Amino acid sequence: MMTFSGLACSRRIARLAESDSPRRDAEILLGHVTGRARTWILAFGETTLSADEAARLEALLVRRQRGEPIAHLVGQREFWSLPLFVSPATLIPRPDTECLVEQALARLPTAPCRILDLGTGTGAIALALASERPDCEVTAVDVMPDAVALALRNAEHLGIANVTISQSDWFSALDGQRFATIVSNPPYIDAADPHLAEGDVRFEPLTALVARRPGAGRSGAYHPRGTAVSAARRLECCWSMAGLRARRFARCSAKRAIWTSRPVATMATMSV
Incomplete structure (x- = not known):
């Protein structure tokens, strides 16, 4: 024995x-x-x-x-001290993504506000923000039905009520809603990156890892310029950003003239 x-x-x-x-x-x-x-x-x-x-x-x-990733074998992974169910349908939450939660929390207005999480996957980012700011209304969307079901399961299991999770191809189902803060951990890896053949990512969905070029014809495809323009137009006021892709988004905003000159009392944030 x-x-x-x-x-x-x-x-x-x-x-x-x-x-x-x-x-x-x-x-x-x-x-x-x-x-x-x-x-x-x-x-x-x-x-x-x-x-x-x-x-x-x-x-x-x-x-x-x-x-096979440990998280898939045991069916769970902790993120922001929250035990989350995971599945091969979504990315496994990573500890380094917690910095996005930290950046968003640091930039949220003190008053109750509306937050959007694009491409929510397991719901990790949205649920972390909702748990820290129960006074805020968090909306989380994902194009994949299995991801939406998983995020809903996590929200129910954790008893977090101030989050709404639904299926949407980025902004398509949001009907002109506006938000104080938009957060996202979108696909950004090049399809030819050799790291895609190594480690846990071999068992995770490519659609959540690989950035698609504009015009590729794939539902849910992500590319910085289109997402930046759409996101900025859905912020309640002007926008700032934090993260590794900030310069790229800034160039997009300058080219597309999406910066607003309206007076603002608070700074709305797009974290990427």
């Missing part, structure tokens, strides 16, 4: 050599199979797995050896 500590020294972990943290991966999967916290597993290493637990763990280790 296999014990918790025996697993840590077994050849099963050696099979996860391509992982950056094979032992931690095994401990997470062990916790998922047994329903135990990782701290409990570390403290009670001589606990024996049942035959069923050992078989389930072996199956998960085989899948992890093939490169």
Whole structure:
């Protein structure tokens, strides 16, 4: 029979050599199979797995050896301290995306306002903002029905009520609504980028990773200029931006003359 500590020294972990943290991966999967916290597993290493637990763990280790993301194997990933359900239909929330939440929170007006999250996926960004600002009304959209269903499930599971999640091809279903802040973590990777053949992204949807060129004819296609123009026209006043793509959006705004000269009391924000 296999014990918790025996697993840590077994050849099963050696099979996860391509992982950056094979032992931690095994401990997470062990916790998922047994329903135990990782701290409990570390403290009670001589606990024996049942035959069923050992078989389930072996199956998960085989899948992890093939490169499947841990988040897909356990069905969850934490983001902004919120436990989120995940699936192969959306991107797995990344810790570095939390900086977008931080930037948006820093720029939100103190008064209640309306926030839009474009391409919400799991709902991670929208739900994080809604949890931090229960006085605000958050709208989250995604073009993929499976993503919308997943985000709705996460909102219900977390009991976050101040968020509305719906299917929309970017702004198409928003009927002229305006927002104080628009946030998005859109597709931006070049289709020829070799990193698309490595790591977790091999198991994530290309539509959420790869930026499509204008005129490509794909529903939900993202390109900076079109999105910048559409977003700026839906802000309640003028706009500023934060993020790695800020300069690119700024060039778009200058070319398309979308900056408003109207007096404003607060600065509306488009974070990308």
